[in-house]
Amino acid sequence: MGATLRALRALVLLSGFYLISLVLLAALAGVDIALYHWGLRGIGAVKIAIVTVLLAVPVVRGMFMLRIPAAEDPAAVEVGEADEPRLWALVREVADASGTHAPARILLTPDVNASVREDAKLLGLRPGPRTLTLGVPLLTGLSEAELRAVLGHEYGHFTAGDTRLSAIVVRGRAQISRVVEQFHATADGKVADERERQERTAAKRIAKGKKAREVDTRHTGALYRGMARLYTWYATVYLRASLSTARGQEFAADLAAARIAGRDATAAALREIPVLSAAHGFYLDSYATLGLPARTLPPRGQFFGGFGALLTARAGELEKLRAGLPEEPESRYDSHPPMAERVRRVEALPADGRGPEGDGPALALLTDPEHTLTALEEAVLTAEALGFRRTADWPELLNVAMAEGITTARTPLHRALTAYNGRPATLTDVLDAIDEGRLWRVAERLPLSEEAAAAKGRAFRQFVRPALGDSLRTMVLAEFSARSLLNWEFSWSRAAVLRLPGAADDTGASPEDALEAAVDAALADVPDTAPLRALLPPTAVQPA
Amino acid sequence: MTVLLWILAALALPFVLFAAWMAKVFLKEFFSGNAEAAIEAEEAAATAAEKAAASAALGLLPAERQNTDSAGPSTPETKAALAAVRGGDWRPAADLMAAVGRDWERRSLLTFRLADRAADDDTWLLAWEAARPEDPDAAVVRARSAVILAWRVRGGQRAQHTTREQFDGFRRTLLEAREEVARAAALNPDDPTPYVAEIWLALGLGYPNAKMDDLWTEITARAPHHYEAHFSALQYWCAKWRGSERLATEFAERAAAGAPAGSLLTALPLIAHFEHDDSDDTAADNTPEMVARVEAALKDAAAADPAHPRLPELRHLLAYYLHLQGRNEAAVEHFRLVDGHVDALPWRYRNDKAEYFCQVRDTAVLEAGAAARAGMSGAAESL
Structure with a gap:
């Protein structure tokens, strides 16, 4: 089957999406007409008519769901040509080289992604105005030549390919994917999952300025779910039928990018994007949002700005990530072929002599990167987050965040002992409980896995020891923290390291080692709390 | 009009199939029938009763009267020692261990039975150790109980049904047990029993074959045809x-x-x-x-x-x-x-x-x- 035929088939299938609903409605109407035609009256006929109407409701609703809400702009900073002349010049230049028209707007977002959105109409049958969405982390992590390759790829989607129809197929796929997403979201309770996930990473949500979508529980009826499954099934058929076209498009867009930006820069950009994506996720989790529980943010402009420092400090680690590209597509219906294959195809092109052009990070294209990063924070962080205190530097943020985390932590042991004693527990209470031999009674109130709960005697103790150790350590550290005796070492290249006051003892054991040993002794089968009591700051624990 | 009806009927077919499928889903939720299983169980019970009667006639015991803790009857001395440790008294156990002496077959079985108890509750063993700190008999019971404890934490399921928590606890406990096993071996250099316990460390910690061969040399030098040692080593060599x-x-x-x-x-x-x-x-x-x-x-x-x-x-x-x-x-x-x-x-x-x-x-x-x-x-x- 040729590319044109394949595209045509996909187009027919696309219209079938509407047809399926019309067929269902016609069938229902047919039942009613048949009843009337055969002169059936009476209570039975009325009942059947009512059932057909009830069944028609989800069908009609399903048809309306095919209407896609107008695409919304993501939280972003819109930059005009006057603000960023050099960026705009680059964008126009790449559009010209691709032989397509430049976007009407450029939006800078905090995501590791670049896309050209076309607000197409009629399920992608008619073109519309274009918006270029460009992630600032890409500007931070890619060189100018690599950025050119990324833009060349995006424009390639509008120009590459052998038929005019395949461009329509690509647009249609995007729309259908959104319909399926919507069905999943409402029908399978994905919204609830999504919200749960978002609440777990509340920090990230605030960072990206997203609001949790409203949970819609009205459509939980089985009929509705059945409808949703029918449409989803059809969409899957459609996506599969048009998959080869879509993947071919990706390869073609890569070739277009290589033509414009050079083979080596394109391959480098393709390798770099998954790495940047992983690194940025890690950066947001472990650095940028570190202080959110303590209602603290990094210095102004640093929320997204620290990413560059992380990339520099962890260059070695990233090099390893670049070596291992994903060999599998992300899902069966992902329009993007596996990254490893895309890189292979680009690298198989003949050398064009341009090499990996050694220019600096694309962030330098911006007139005032500092200013843009600050503006981006204001555009995408929630108003609540923007009201948080700003620290003077990153090490201060770490210390504030860790102190907050430790002093407000209600450890499982704390909760268990509070429940056991019937009054708020302190570290002294814990040590006293250990001395009185009641620790294992208290431990039965810890949240336990099925296996731990089933275990008895020594096996039970082995199960709960790690959790008790974590809790006890945290409670001890909280005592130190409350007296400002804790220090955390900030680093862009490795995890924060805890520093307790004091120096290594005669045997070379650091204060941190001594703490570990003391916690182990307190939780042993024959417990001894003396080493732990000796370690604590003087006023923390009075003798029992 | 008839033509129209035919067209409508054709169009309705997928819908009818769809409705039937939905009805099936509904019905499935309401009735999860297990009538067949009940009949089968009844038949099986009938034959089982017939068989059990034949066995009872020979004086054989029903399932609920079978002892599930050992392969055969214990000696009266062993029973007495086990009963005593349950009450917290370690002395009969210590005396029996001393009496068994260098009978390695009996020593390894007795150690196992005592250690099995100590893996639940080791209060009596702690008392024994406190009274006789360097007693090799207490040490070997301690070592074996630590190994048994580790295997209890792991549980008896295959790897895919064993949780991360169980594996972590297993490994942690095995590493602790390794020290106890080494201590027991050092306190009684002639005794193969600590090395038998070590085979179960070898299984859990994944000793390479070469290390297992070294361990085997230690064991056969002490007891060339020891049953439990061979039984345990065979487990190690299983697929x-x-x-x-x-x-x-x-x-x-x-x-x-x-x-x-x-x-x-x-x-x-x-x-x-x-x-x-x-x-x-x-x-x-x-x-x-x-x-x-x-x-x-x-x-x-x-x-x-x-x-x-x-x-x-x-x-x-x-x-x-x-x-x-x-x-x-x-x-x-x-x-x-x-x-x-x-x-x-x-x-x-x-x-x-x-x-x-x-x-x-x-x-x-x-x-x-x-x-x-x-x-x-x-x-x-x-x-």
């Missing part, structure tokens, strides 16, 4: 742990061939076969090789000291394989000798080991009875 079917069979055959009669090591080839046999029929259990193995085991059992602490374990295996080979009368002979205790292979891997034991035993009894009646009425014996 499910660190070996393969070939390695396990080779190890078992070599041990059985090199051992004097009465050492009971003829059990090893049977166990190696049992561990790697996934077939559903008894063809694999009736090969000339398996028949020869059972014959050798019968001779070994006959030559053994009747008080050998591991003799019941071999009898359980013999009863099972004699039954599978259709020699039900001989099987019943062994079933009667071990009846009352079921913690042995091949039953041990099942959660319902007593029921499993009784089910196989009762079948053997029934078939032996039928064969005997057939024999009396003049049917040809084929031997």
Whole structure:
């Protein structure tokens, strides 16, 4: 089957999406007409008519769901040509080289992604105005030549390919994917999952300025779910039928990018994007949002700005990530072929002599990167987050965040002992409980896995020891923290390291080692709390 | 009008199918029928009752009266020592350990029984250690109890049904146990028992084969034909742990061939076969090789000291394989000798080991009875 035929088939299938609903409605109407035609009256006929109407409701609703809400702009900073002349010049230049028209707007977002959105109409049958969405982390992590390759790829989607129809197929796929997403979201309770996930990473949500979508529980009826499954099934058929076209498009867009930006820069950009994506996720989790529980943010402009420092400090680690590209597509219906294959195809092109052009990070294209990063924070962080205190530097943020985390932590042991004693527990209470031999009674109130709960005697103790150790350590550290005796070492290249006051003892054991040993002794089968009591700051624990 | 109706009917077909499918889903949720299962269970119960009656007539015990903690009866001294430690008194246990002395077979079994108790609650063992800090007997019980504790934390399920928490606790406890095992070995250099315990560390920590061979040299230097050492090492060489079917069979055959009669090591080839046999029929259990193995085991059992602490374990295996080979009368002979205790292979891997034991035993009894009646009425014996 040729590319044109394949595209045509996909187009027919696309219209079938509407047809399926019309067929269902016609069938229902047919039942009613048949009843009337055969002169059936009476209570039975009325009942059947009512059932057909009830069944028609989800069908009609399903048809309306095919209407896609107008695409919304993501939280972003819109930059005009006057603000960023050099960026705009680059964008126009790449559009010209691709032989397509430049976007009407450029939006800078905090995501590791670049896309050209076309607000197409009629399920992608008619073109519309274009918006270029460009992630600032890409500007931070890619060189100018690599950025050119990324833009060349995006424009390639509008120009590459052998038929005019395949461009329509690509647009249609995007729309259908959104319909399926919507069905999943409402029908399978994905919204609830999504919200749960978002609440777990509340920090990230605030960072990206997203609001949790409203949970819609009205459509939980089985009929509705059945409808949703029918449409989803059809969409899957459609996506599969048009998959080869879509993947071919990706390869073609890569070739277009290589033509414009050079083979080596394109391959480098393709390798770099998954790495940047992983690194940025890690950066947001472990650095940028570190202080959110303590209602603290990094210095102004640093929320997204620290990413560059992380990339520099962890260059070695990233090099390893670049070596291992994903060999599998992300899902069966992902329009993007596996990254490893895309890189292979680009690298198989003949050398064009341009090499990996050694220019600096694309962030330098911006007139005032500092200013843009600050503006981006204001555009995408929630108003609540923007009201948080700003620290003077990153090490201060770490210390504030860790102190907050430790002093407000209600450890499982704390909760268990509070429940056991019937009054708020302190570290002294814990040590006293250990001395009185009641620790294992208290431990039965810890949240336990099925296996731990089933275990008895020594096996039970082995199960709960790690959790008790974590809790006890945290409670001890909280005592130190409350007296400002804790220090955390900030680093862009490795995890924060805890520093307790004091120096290594005669045997070379650091204060941190001594703490570990003391916690182990307190939780042993024959417990001894003396080493732990000796370690604590003087006023923390009075003798029992 | 008729044409219109036909068109509508054609259009309605997918919808009707769709509605039928939805109706099926609804009905499925309301009725999860298990009537068939109930009938099957009833029939099975009827035959089981018939079998159980035949066994009861021979004086064999029902499943609920089988001891699931050991393979055979304990000596009165062992019973007394176990009862004492339950009450917190370690002295009878210490005295018995001293009396057993250098009888390594009995020492390893007694240590295991005591350590098994200590893995639940070691208060008495702590008291023993406090009273006699350098006692090698207390040390070896401590070492084995630490290893047993680790395996309890892991649980008896296969790897895919074992949680991360269980594996982490298993490893942590094994590493602690390693120190106890080394201490016990240092306190009593002649004793193979700590090294037997170490084999179970080797399984859990995944010793490479070379390290296992080193360990094996230590053991055979101390006790060349020790039953529990061989049994444990065979587990290590099984495919499910660190070996393969070939390695396990080779190890078992070599041990059985090199051992004097009465050492009971003829059990090893049977166990190696049992561990790697996934077939559903008894063809694999009736090969000339398996028949020869059972014959050798019968001779070994006959030559053994009747008080050998591991003799019941071999009898359980013999009863099972004699039954599978259709020699039900001989099987019943062994079933009667071990009846009352079921913690042995091949039953041990099942959660319902007593029921499993009784089910196989009762079948053997029934078939032996039928064969005997057939024999009396003049049917040809084929031997």
